[in-house]
Amino acid sequence: xxxxxxxxxxxxxxxxxxxxxxxxxxxxxxxxxxxxxxxxxxxxxxxxxxxxxxxxxxxxxxxxxxxxxxxxxxxxxxxxxxxxxxxxxxxxxxxxxxxxxxxxxxxxxxxxxxxxxxxxxxxxxxxxxxxxxxxxxxxxxxxxxxxxxxxxxxxxxxxxxxxxxxxxxxxxxxxxxxxxxxxxxxxxxxxxxxxxxxxxxxxxxxxxxxxxxxxxxxxxxxxxxxxxxxxxxxxxxxxxxxxxxxxxxxxxxxxxxxxxxxxxxxxxxxxxxxxxxxxxxxxxxxxxxxxxxxxxxxxxxxxxxxxxxxxxxxxxxxxxxxxxxxxxxxxxxxxxxxxxxxxxxxxxxxxxxxxxxxxxxxxxxx
Ligand code: KG4
Ligand code: ZN
Numbered sequence: 458x459x460x461x462x463x464x465x466x467x468x469x470x471x472x473x474x475x476x477x478x479x480x481x482x483x484x485x486x487x488x489x490x491x492x493x494x495x496x497x498x499x500x501x502x503x504x505x506x507x508x509x510x511x512x513x514x515x516x517x518x519x520x521x522x523x524x525x526x527x528x529x530x531x532x533x534x535x536x537x538x539x540x541x542x543x544x545x546x547x548x549x550x551x552x553x554x555x556x557x558x559x560x561x562x563x564x565x566x567x568x569x570x571x572x573x574x575x576x577x578x579x580x581x582x583x584x585x586x587x588x589x590x591x592x593x594x595x596x597x598x599x600x601x602x603x604x605x606x607x608x609x610x611x612x613x614x615x616x617x618x619x620x621x622x623x624x625x626x627x628x629x630x631x632x633x634x635x636x637x638x639x640x641x642x643x644x645x646x647x648x649x650x651x652x653x654x655x656x657x658x659x660x661x662x663x664x665x666x667x668x669x670x671x672x673x674x675x676x677x678x679x680x681x682x683x684x685x686x687x688x689x690x691x692x693x694x695x696x697x698x699x700x701x702x703x704x705x706x707x708x709x710x711x712x713x714x715x716x717x718x719x720x721x722x723x724x725x726x727x728x729x730x731x732x733x734x735x736x737x738x739x740x741x742x743x744x745x746x747x748x749x750x751x752x753x754x755x756x757x758x759x760x761x762x763x764x765x766x767x768x769x770x771x772x773x774x775x776x777x778x779x780x781x782x783x784x785x786x787x788x789x790x791x792x793x794x795x796x797x798x799x800x801x802x803x804x805x806x807x808x809x810x811x812x813x814x815x816x817x818x819x820x821x822x823x
Contacts, residue, residue: 462787463490465527465538465563466780469516469556470548470576471602472497472507475776476523478531478538479586481784487586491530492770492777493523498642505635513551520559527776538569540793542783545573546801553800561796570793572783577806579778581609584738586781587767593734595727597720597753600741600773601627601642606671606723607806608731612785617807618726619671619719626712627743629675633682633708637701647705648746654699654706659685661711663718671723673715682708709748717752724760738765744772 461482468475477492497515501507528534543560546553557573564571580598584590596607605620627644634643639650661681664674682704689700696704720737728735737757743749744766757764771778787793 466776476527477776479780516555546804594736623676650705654702656710658703659707
């Protein structure tokens with residue numbers, strides 16, 4: 458019997474409201490029939506970070522429209538869906554609740570079953586949506602709220618072999634942008650400023666490189682950039698565009714060096730366990746950074762390992778990855794959820810590894 462599945466996916470764990478329709482037909486590459494993402498950058502711009510209450514209200518307002526648009530763009534109706542997949546965590550509780558309530562309403566009204574998806578599983582399974590990568594593979598998930606190395610064994614089987622013990626790199630990029638007077642989101646503006654900067658003008662620390670294993674730390678870097686900025690400001694009375702670029706370049710070089718070295722170690726560990734499938738994939742907003750991508754690509758090449766980075770729109774938060782993670786769960790015959798599905802602001806993928814300290818000061822952003 459061939460298996461065909463078409464799922465509606467919903468995502469609202471942080472500051473993007475998203476809906477998508479993804480179809481799987483046995484023997485074919487999966488197809489993203491539609492993917493709608495409505496961001497909230499403007500709503501939070503004045504506050505220098507995501508305001509959970511504003512985010513939750515915006516999700517509640519926009520989710521219906523996103524679902525309507527995703528269905529219309531796929532030329533299908535709700536009745537054509539085999540299930541509705543929704544992010545049930547981790548993330549900001551108000552946002553996750555908005556998505557879960559919307560999905561439950563759609564499910565109750567239509568009788569279409571519900572699948573609760575872990576947002577991190579959505580990111581971690583994306584290389585199978587885009588490139589049909591076989592299990593297992595190593596994944597570096599590097600975003601505004603998360604930074605971890607995962608061995609992905611199956612749709613519901615992940616081993617975390619390391620990660621940040623404090624802040625996520627995306628959060629450090631955002632903070633750096635604020636300190637340097639560059640616009641949010643910080644990642645792209647710091648990357649852009651760094652292009653014309655000298656990374657050697659301000660030397661930044663490379664935290665935890667002296668510690669074995671592939672755990673990371675980025676909070677010290679935020680303090681270092683604050684001090685370096687203050688030194689320039691007190692010497693010159695302000696920052697010139699060249700100072701902004703030099704500080705941005707120094708910061709970015711430190712992040713790149715730490716990610717590259719820890720990836721080297723994670724790959725050594727992974728390849729010793731799984732020599733048959735030498736693949737590393739990245740996901741999360743920071744994977745959009747070209748300096749980070751180039752460094753990781755070189756590390757992978759030096760290990761004779763395939764390197765996969767999904768297209769930008771599928772690296773950052775989206776609902777196609779949630780629909781796909783739902784399809785993976787159904788193909789693996791994992792059970793549907795029901796009206797008791799609850800929103801989980803904290804929901805580690807690997808429940809057997811000891812919990813990391815914190816998950817980003819902005820909250821459990823994924
Ligand atoms: O995965 P994502 O869209 O959202 C979650 O965190 O779940 O990632 C957003 C983060 C932000 O912190 C943003 O500054 C960072 O990814 N980011 C970047 C770049 N583009 C986005 N960081 C570095 N370089 C970039 N080009
Ligand atoms: Zn995410």
